[in-house]
Amino acid sequence: MLQAIGVGSIDALFAAIPAQFRLSRPLALPPALTELELTRHMATLAERNVHADQRVCFLGGGSYDHFVPAVVDALASRGEFYTSYTPYQPEVSQGTLQAMFEYQTLICRLTGMDVSNASLYDGGTAAVEAVLMAMSVTRRESKVVVAGGVHPEYRQVLRTYLAGLETECVPVGAGQGSTDLETLAAAVDDRTACVLIQHPNFFGCLEDVAAAARIAHDAGALLVQAFDPISLGLLKRPAELGADIAVAEGQALGTPMLFGGPYLGIMACREQFLRRLPGRIAGQTTDRRGQPCWVLTLQTREQHIRRDKATSNICTNQGLIALRAAIYLSALGPQGLRETAELCLQKARYAAAQITAGERFELAFDRPTFKEFVVRSRAGGVERLLAQASAAGSLAGVPLGRWYPELSDCFLVAVTEKRTREEIDALAQCLREATGVVSPHPNG
Amino acid sequence: MRNTQAVHSLFELSKSGRRAARLPVCDVPQQPSAETVPADWLADAPPPLPEIAEPDLVRHFTNLSTLNMSVDTHFYPLGSCTMKYNPKRNERLSALPGFADLHPYQPEDTLQGLLQLLFELQQMLGEIAGLPAVSLQPAAGAHGELTALMVAAAYFRDVGQRRTKVLAPDSAHGTNPASARMAGFETVTVRSTAGGAVDLDDLRGKLDERIAVFMITNPNTLGLFDGQVGQIADWVHARGGLIYLDGANMNAILGVTRPGDFGADMMHFNPHKTFSGPHGGGGPGAGPICVTEKLGAYLPAPVVACDGGRYRLDAERPKSIGRVRSFFGNVGVLIRAYCYLRTHGPEGLRAVAENAVLNANYLLSRVQHILPVPQGDRCMHEFVASAAALKKAKGVTAMDLAKRLLDEGFHAPTVYFPLTVPEAMMIEPTETESKETLDAFAAALWRLTEEEPEALHDAPHTTPVSRPDEVQAARKPVLRWNAD
Numbered sequence: 001m002l003q004a005i006g007v008g009s010i011d012a013l014f015a016a017i018p019a020q021f022r023l024s025r026p027l028a029l030p031p032a033l034t035e036l037e038l039t040r041h042m043a044t045l046a047e048r049n050v051h052a053d054q055r056v057c058f059l060g061g062g063s064y065d066h067f068v069p070a071v072v073d074a075l076a077s078r079g080e081f082y083t084s085y086t087p088y089q090p091e092v093s094q095g096t097l098q099a100m101f102e103y104q105t106l107i108c109r110l111t112g113m114d115v116s117n118a119s120l121y122d123g124g125t126a127a128v129e130a131v132l133m134a135m136s137v138t139r140r141e142s143k144v145v146v147a148g149g150v151h152p153e154y155r156q157v158l159r160t161y162l163a164g165l166e167t168e169c170v171p172v173g174a175g176q177g178s179t180d181l182e183t184l185a186a187a188v189d190d191r192t193a194c195v196l197i198q199h200p201n202f203f204g205c206l207e208d209v210a211a212a213a214r215i216a217h218d219a220g221a222l223l224v225q226a227f228d229p230i231s232l233g234l235l236k237r238p239a240e241l242g243a244d245i246a247v248a249e250g251q252a253l254g255t256p257m258l259f260g261g262p263y264l265g266i267m268a269c270r271e272q273f274l275r276r277l278p279g280r281i282a283g284q285t286t287d288r289r290g291q292p293c294w295v296l297t298l299q300t301r302e303q304h305i306r307r308d309k310a311t312s313n314i315c316t317n318q319g320l321i322a323l324r325a326a327i328y329l330s331a332l333g334p335q336g337l338r339e340t341a342e343l344c345l346q347k348a349r350y351a352a353a354q355i356t357a358g359e360r361f362e363l364a365f366d367r368p369t370f371k372e373f374v375v376r377s378r379a380g381g382v383e384r385l386l387a388q389a390s391a392a393g394s395l396a397g398v399p400l401g402r403w404y405p406e407l408s409d410c411f412l413v414a415v416t417e418k419r420t421r422e423e424i425d426a427l428a429q430c431l432r433e434a435t436g437v438v439s440p441h442p443n444g
Numbered sequence: 445m446r447n448t449q450a451v452h453s454l455f456e457l458s459k460s461g462r463r464a465a466r467l468p469v470c471d472v473p474q475q476p477s478a479e480t481v482p483a484d485w486l487a488d489a490p491p492p493l494p495e496i497a498e499p500d501l502v503r504h505f506t507n508l509s510t511l512n513m514s515v516d517t518h519f520y521p522l523g524s525c526t527m528k529y530n531p532k533r534n535e536r537l538s539a540l541p542g543f544a545d546l547h548p549y550q551p552e553d554t555l556q557g558l559l560q561l562l563f564e565l566q567q568m569l570g571e572i573a574g575l576p577a578v579s580l581q582p583a584a585g586a587h588g589e590l591t592a593l594m595v596a597a598a599y600f601r602d603v604g605q606r607r608t609k610v611l612a613p614d615s616a617h618g619t620n621p622a623s624a625r626m627a628g629f630e631t632v633t634v635r636s637t638a639g640g641a642v643d644l645d646d647l648r649g650k651l652d653e654r655i656a657v658f659m660i661t662n663p664n665t666l667g668l669f670d671g672q673v674g675q676i677a678d679w680v681h682a683r684g685g686l687i688y689l690d691g692a693n694m695n696a697i698l699g700v701t702r703p704g705d706f707g708a709d710m711m712h713f714n715p716h717k718t719f720s721g722p723h724g725g726g727g728p729g730a731g732p733i734c735v736t737e738k739l740g741a742y743l744p745a746p747v748v749a750c751d752g753g754r755y756r757l758d759a760e761r762p763k764s765i766g767r768v769r770s771f772f773g774n775v776g777v778l779i780r781a782y783c784y785l786r787t788h789g790p791e792g793l794r795a796v797a798e799n800a801v802l803n804a805n806y807l808l809s810r811v812q813h814i815l816p817v818p819q820g821d822r823c824m825h826e827f828v829a830s831a832a833a834l835k836k837a838k839g840v841t842a843m844d845l846a847k848r849l850l851d852e853g854f855h856a857p858t859v860y861f862p863l864t865v866p867e868a869m870m871i872e873p874t875e876t877e878s879k880e881t882l883d884a885f886a887a888a889l890w891r892l893t894e895e896e897p898e899a900l901h902d903a904p905h906t907t908p909v910s911r912p913d914e915v916q917a918a919r920k921p922v923l924r925w926n927a928d
Contacts, residue, residue, distance in 0.1 A: 046542025
């Protein structure tokens with residue numbers, strides 16, 4: 001090969017790199033491992049973690065221990081799906097493109113919206129992209145209003161993205177567990193691009209999205225709702241509630257928790273906002289033989305064509321995770337999704353009752369909730385409680401103090417369809433025992 | 445032989461009453477939903493998802509998958525994408541429950557193995573980059589670019605300098621100016637010379653104290669190492685600006701040179717390119733960034749820290765730009781990158797670069813007898829051929845060649861990028877292809893240029909569908925399935 005190229009050594013091929021920049025030593029990295037050695041090493045590292053089969057997971061806050069049916073892994077692990085490229089050559093990518101189109105359709109059906117993109121990175125960046133989109137659509141760049149029940153990390157991401165843009169980000173408190181509508185109405189004016197609200201919110205509390213939508217629309221602003229995909233098995237859809245743009249974290253739809261990623265940013269909107277929707281979109285058309293087929297479309301919104309005028313800089317998205325979501329939603333179907341949501345609702349309600357049966361704990365908020373709820377430890381000591389519960393076999397909840405100083409005596413508990421009565425009873429018991437208080441045994 | 449029924453849409457396959465997944469009976473005492481949730485907030489019926497039995501679901505998606513080309517099935521000489529082999533061991537190991545079934549808010553004492561892995565990955569990436577401060581948070585290359593530009597913006601604000609502009613070459617990937625705008629900067633384009641390098645005269649004229657960052661890809665999008673990079677870095681630094689290296693082309697220089705050594709202050713990696721992460725049909729990827737010590741203070745929080753063998757998430761970073769996404773990062777992708785780096789070690793990574801460059805130069809030496817390669821007869825890991833002369837002579841375009849290559853059993857190269865070469869075909873073989881594959885590709889390309897133009901204009905002929913009407917798709921968008 002060197003002969004064909006016309007050089008004497010591989011080194012000669014690097015001649016363009018000035019000598020002063022060439023490394024004169026090997027990279028200081030650990031030496032190569034065979035597959036056997038790597039496997040052993042990774043097993044050692046994995047064993048130093050405690051995973052959800054070893055300690056029962058009641059953690060939520062946007063990432064959940066939901067059940068993933070075997071078909072999802074079986075299909076998504078096909079090499080033709082996961083080692084294929086972005087479908088820029090549609091003739092050889094109809095598998096990916098049709099799956100994207102089906103995913104988009106499923107999201108539209110889930111949310112009641114007219115159009116969905118083919119994914120963004122995660123729920124947080126999806127929420128931010130929706131806010132930026134609302135600013136562009138309304139041509140109001142100076143102010144957005146954000147409900148306090150929106151995931152604190154989504155709000156942090158929004159602050160980061162808006163830092164360079166001089167956009168005022170006005171928070172509205174959710175001190176009682178859900179957004180105070182009077183405060184919201186006072187905050188929204190004709191400079192407001194959108195109201196961003198999450199329902200169910202970060203505390204698991206339900207919000208009056210329809211009322212928030214009315215407030216936003218009266219001021220000419222858009223309503224962006226962040227939703228929980230599983231909750232839509234039971235709750236009214238974002239479109240029905242008056243949302244203009246709906247965003248979500250899609251991890252719950254068939255993807256493991258993976259310490260936070262790769263996840264799935266879901267984004268869908270009403271027809272009239274289509275041209276400002278960021279991200280890739282698959283569209284249906286026909287080929288030269290008149291057959292239906294699919295292509296990436298409306299690419300003039302995207303960076304590879306519009307560059308600095310693009311709706312977003314996004315290129316690689318979360319294609320395979322969207323595929324998993326499509327398989328999951330199809331495997332569950334309407335009944336399966338409803339039943340999953342029902343189980344989450346009932347089991348969480350039962351868990352809340354069990355945990356708060358004694359004197360030690362109370363629900364922080366007096367609001368309807370879905371799948372998650374906030375528990376207050378009347379005598380504080382949340383970190384110690386949770387550590388003891390963990391040692392006893394339950395990852396009992398997420399302490400809220402790091403995001404909400406006023407809630408440092410509280411923790412967030414999530415109960416999915418995977419949690420059994422035994423696990424919930426054990427949780428309630430180990431929380432009671434962690435405090436040193438023994439209360440009368442509750443009977444359902 | 446095709447199963448045409450199975451690839452009807454899910455919504456056509458749907459039959460009322462069918463389902464795949466069943467849920468267990470509720471084992472806790474139940475209350476009617478309407479007593480827990482205000483009736484007004486409950487939907488009348490669940491969303492109209494398709495109703496499909498499991499065997500049909502499996503047959504549907506399995507058949508769909510067979511309509512794809514993929515690295516597992518085909519050679520993908522896509523310039524700028526680095527479509528190398530995706531090792532199966534990485535798939536198996538990243539899926540271990542001890543990695544996959546970890547909640548992002550678990551307490552740190554239950555995460556020591558993962559945190560160690562992520563800490564080591566930070567260090568390895570810092571070593572490869574020659575830039576010690578690392579964030580694993582960004583979710584993709586473009587996200588990494590945006591994050592780095594935000595870091596730069598925060599730095600300049602902190603030192604009281606008002607800088608509003610970013611410089612990028614005309615050959616830059618579209619994400620560069622798009623990211624700059626999202627970070628609040630205006631992009632100023634710098635011209636390239638005929639040879640594809642940065643035009644230093646043009647650069648000199650555009651450099652001023654308003655320039656925050658010069659975004660460079662090196663090797664550039666022509667696959668050439670721009671040896672002027674030292675000079676460029678000196679000039680930009682002299683004006684108080686920073687150099688950002690788009691790391692999409694790192695495959696050419698792993699272990700040979702390091703961005704931090706040739707003047708970069710910030711860079712991003714594409715683990716789904718350079719470090720063998722699978723492309724997933726459009727992601728997920730990741731976009732870790734590496735910056736100088738000085739800029740490290742502004743990185744997104746948290747980063748993984750180690751105190752005497754104990755690993756933790758360090759969120760106490762007062763100058764941090766904050767978060768650019770929820771949760772830690774695309775950990776599943778990062779674990780695969782870690783496996784890749786541990787598999788190769790220092791000699792292995794250098795061999796990756798050497799073989800990537802060898803393969804590209806060999807293929808160039810074959811292709812240049814078929815199509816002009818304007819940059820000359822050397823390249824790094826990729827090169828750009830031009831079909832402009834062929835278009836003039838026979839009316840055959842880069843698009844036609846790309847489509848006909850599909851019939852030949854090859855994915856097409858990247859076409860019409862970079863914008864600086866007319867009828868561009870950017871070819872990157874990667875190091876995981878054998879000489880036989882490269883020869884077969886060159887032979888196929890030769891055959892195509894000898895064919896009658898008609899065969900090419902109507903290509904592809906043997907793929908599941910022929911050329912889609914993209915104009916119709918954009919003019920009358922149909923973006924979800926409808927019964928009609």
